[in-house]
Amino acid sequence: MNLDFQHCIRCTICLENCPVFRVNSDFPGPKQSGPDSQRFRCDGETPVDHWITLCSQCRRCEIACPYGVNPAEIILREQLDYGKKHYRPLVSRLFSRVYYLGNLISLIAPVANRLVSVKIVRRLMAFTGISDYLKLPPYRFHAMKRSWRWKGSHKSKRKVAFFYGCYLNYNRPDIGRKIRDLFASAGFRVVLPGQVCCGLPALGNGDLAAARRLAGRNVSILEEYIDRGFDILYSCTSCGLMLTQCYPGILDMEGGKKIAENTYNIHEYLLKLMDEGLLNLIFESVTEKAAYHIPCHLKALGIGYPGAMLLERIPGLEITVMDDLCCGLAGTYGLRKKNQDTSYRLGIIAARALRDTGASYIITDCATCRLQLSQLSGMPARDPAEILFESLKGSVNMKRKKKL
Amino acid sequence: MNKGTYDAVVIGGGMSGLTAAITLCDAGKTVAVISKGDPVCCLSTGCVDILNSTDEPFDGISSLPFGHPYGLVEQDLIIEACEHFMETAARGSLPYAGSIHKNRHLITPIGMKKTTCLVPKTMEHANCDENEGIHIVSFRGLKDFFPSYIMLQYSNTGCSIFDASVSSTIGIAERFEDERFRETFADWLSRQHIPEGKIAIPAVLGIRSSFSIYKELSQRTGRTFFEIPTLPPSLPGIRLFKCMKQAFLARGGHLYWGSEIASVEKLGAIIEGVTLKNPGRVGRVQGRAFILASGSFISGGLFARMDSVQETVFGLPVYYPENRSGWFKDSFFSRGHQIEKAGVEVDSSFRPLADAPFKNLFICGSIMARSEVMKYGCGHGLAIATGYAAARSCEGFVR
Known part of the structure; x- marks a missing residue:
């Protein structure tokens, strides 16, 4: 058993940051479900705390905890154990x-x-048991996996493999292709590796075995690319969290550490190249006001807010960064009937706060945040990569300082 | 030097760190704040204690013992820092009341008096004398809030309990953000036939828009309200922290939240960057100057071993009372444990003393030696004053 929970001094900072606790009094909060209850749990015992499944795994408690306790992970382990020993709906x-x-x-x-x-x-x-308050996003036949698998010159020394994730794959392949083209026009060789789901939905729904199976396939595919000199990119922050934190962490995958070390958020990667002077992006100026909603899992990645940092460089784009709101949907969490009320109430709170900024649209990295917030606020919600791509219109504006 | 280098990198996202960061942003510098978690500010009452050991805090500062970090900040700068704080908070729709020349007293959830100086406007009317008519409104099932204790201390008091169907401060505060709930609450209140006088309410009037909720409630009922700060989770503390953080973000600052510092990259006496501990790849943040605002023991800026005290980020030399047997007084609650004096000694430019190991490092907040925040009751005040002054000194350095 991991004994990190003993560092907890019961300061309640995790509780203050828990979105579910705010609106659902059935959930006792991360302090009680995490470190407090952990003292009473024994290995091999059947978990009885049914409310453990009410945690949405947004990880805000983990980010907020100043003492290095990981309430979210303690809860996740318990959820998985619960899923193993109880009937899963x-x-x-x-x-x-x-x-x-x-x-x-x-x-x-x-x-x-x-x-x-x-x-x-x-x-x-x-x-x-699927909730019905949201209009589900349409699926596309022309998915990312059915797109052109590579772009950019064979000779290019800068090689990236894009882990696009399920949402871009099936629902918004247009954004995925834009990201592919963005890197290709910056002189990269971009490859869309064969890939499966990162495993987060399986993990979130209490199926550790399925998550490990999916992770295993991804690790073996991505490892091969890393060995051939590719950097792995992701745009979905939850996929990124899986690749960089859960593969070497809770899933304990062999090769997980290697994946984590070579995987970058697309914006983080662009910023890195710009800082190193290898890339110079010139943006067209715009006159727009947008609210940047920081998804919980972007916060949990611990890489700062690279998308916002990049968008700040677009002249005339005024963005308000909001990092205290959880949209509530949390992947498949809010799509379950039993969590519908929690998810809806959190969504309304976030939507109201975003509308109050006076922005004309919402920018956010996470696809499910966009789904929830656009429908509940009535404002369009867009991916930061879309905005970047648009203000770079055509590769004409993109100048390479040095030969890559 | 590459583009990703900040003018200043602040380590610690508490009151002193955010004050320094905001001050530097206002001066047009690019600033990043690194914090391993939410600060102790979230657990505080949200009130700014300047100096609680006297009635006139500003005048009292000059009579503090030699070596107290307040002494490093010029008097004008202390006034400027407080004005800067009040303005920042007001712009973040969390206006504060009070003057640094006069302390005031708040009622606590157990009926005791708490001395403080600047208070959020929702607590402006909390200065009460024993015979004043106060009516306490509490909530069913609310823990750590004791109207009966308050009623023992104040003779002319009454109490009503509202059922908000949740019992946590955060849960109730979230309900107050909803207009319909406020309507229901105000209706219920007007049916209570509360006698003349002020109405005291635990600090649950909203999370994000407390002042407008407070104003609306006062207007709707025509009564004078004040909030009583509660034990953690303490809403006024959370509001203050969120307000400061949002002020920093609004000024274009960059946050690296939830990351501990893994290592320090230095070149001679200059710190060039720090790396962040991440489960995957380490992150790097580079800066021309660094401000250390990592706090004292509770925030993890200082760490006590059996026989010594260490500074956890840069390994700076730390002053501490030598003999461990003298670190603590016999009673936990007595003020002035000697260990409180532990911290980093700094010179008048807020750089660490003791051969000044780094030229571009500035120190502020409760990590400073001899600050004795608990003894003098000067937590947020010292954070604001030294955060502001250290930022000014840092600004001169990076100019």
Whole structure:
């Protein structure tokens, strides 16, 4: 058993940062579900705290804790143990296989997208325990995995492999292709490696074995690219958290450390190149006001807010950075009927705060944050990469200082 | 030097660190703040104690023993720092009341008096004498708040309990952010037939927009309210921290939150950068100057071993009372434990003393030697004054 929880001095800072605790009094908060209860838990015992599954794994407690206790991880381990020893509802089983589902749905995307609006299908979905307050994003047939697998010159010494993740793959391949093209036009050789789901939905739905299976496949694929001199890039912050923290951490994957050391957030990577003087991005000026919502998992990555730092360099773009709001959806968490109320209330709080900034649209890295916030605030929500790509219109503006 | 180099990197995201960071941002510098977690400020009452051992805090500062860090800050600069803080807070819609020339007294959840100086406007009317009519409004199931204790101390008091259907301070505060809840609450309040006088309420009036909620409630009911700060989780402390953090972000500052410093990159007597401990790859933050505001023991800026005290980030020389047997007084609650004097000694430019190992490092806040924050009751005040002064000194250095 990990004894880190003994560093807890019960200061309640984690509790102050827990979004679920604020709106759902059934959840006792990270202090009690994490370090406090941990003292009473024994290895091999069947977990009985059913409220443990109410944690959305946003990790805000972990970021806030000044004493190095990891309430979120303590809770996650307990959730996994709970999932192993209790009957897992159908909806958990479905969501932990969201990658395979996506594979299927995208094949019949035009039909599937229509089917979701059919009443009986919606009833069926509600019956299995899927929440119904959000309009689910449409699936695309022309997924990232069916896009051109590489771009940029073979001879280029700068090589990157883009881990696009499920959402860009099936739902927004247009953004994914923009990111691919952005790096290609900056003189990179970009490859879209064959990949499977990062495993986060499986982890979040209490299926450790499935998460490890998926992680194993990704590790073996990505390791090969790293050996060939590629840097791995991700744009989805939750995928990034899996690759850099969970693979070497809770999943304890062989080779996980290597993946973590060579994996970068796309904005972090661009900034790094700009700082090293290898890349010079020239932006067209705009007159826009936007609110940058920092997703919980971007905060948890511990890399600062690179997307915001990059967007600050666009002349005329006024951004308000908001890092204390959790959108509440937390991947598949809010899509479950039992968490619908929590998710909705948190979403409304965040949407209101973002609207109050007076911005005309929301920028955020996380796809599920965009889904939730755009629908609840009525403001458009966009990916920072989209904004970057637009203000760089055409590769004409992109000048390389040195030969890459 | 590459573009990613900040003019100043502040280590520690508490009151002193954020004050320094905001001051530097206002001076047009690029600033980053690195913090391993949320600061002790979140656990505080949100009130700014300048100096609690006297009635006139500003005049009292000059009579502090020689070597107290307040002595390093010129008197004008202390006034300027406090004005700067009040302005920053007001711009973040968390206005403060009070003057640094006069202390005031708040009622605590156990009916005792707490001396402090600058208070959030929601506590402006908390100066009460024993016979004044006070009516306490509390919430069903609220822990660590004791109206009956207060009623024992103040003769002319009454109490009503509202059922908010949640019992945590944070849960109730989140409800107050909702307009319909405020309406229900105000309606209920007007039906209580509360006698003339002030209405005291635990500090749960919202998280993000406390002052406007407070104003709205006063207008709706036509009564004078004041908040009583609670035990942690303490909303006024959280509001203050969030307000300062948001002020820093709004000025274009960059945050690296949740990361501890792994190592320091130095070239001779110059610190060039620090690396951040991350589960994956280490991050790097470079700066021309560094400000250390990592706090005292509770914040982890200082660490006590059996026979010595260490500074945890740069390994700076630390002053501490030599004999461990003299570190503590017999009673935990007695003021002035000698160990409180431990800290980093600095010169008049806020650089570490003792052969000044680094030329571009500035120190502020409770990590400074002989600050004895608990003894004198000067936590936030010292943080604001030294944070501001250290930033000014740092500004001169990076100019």
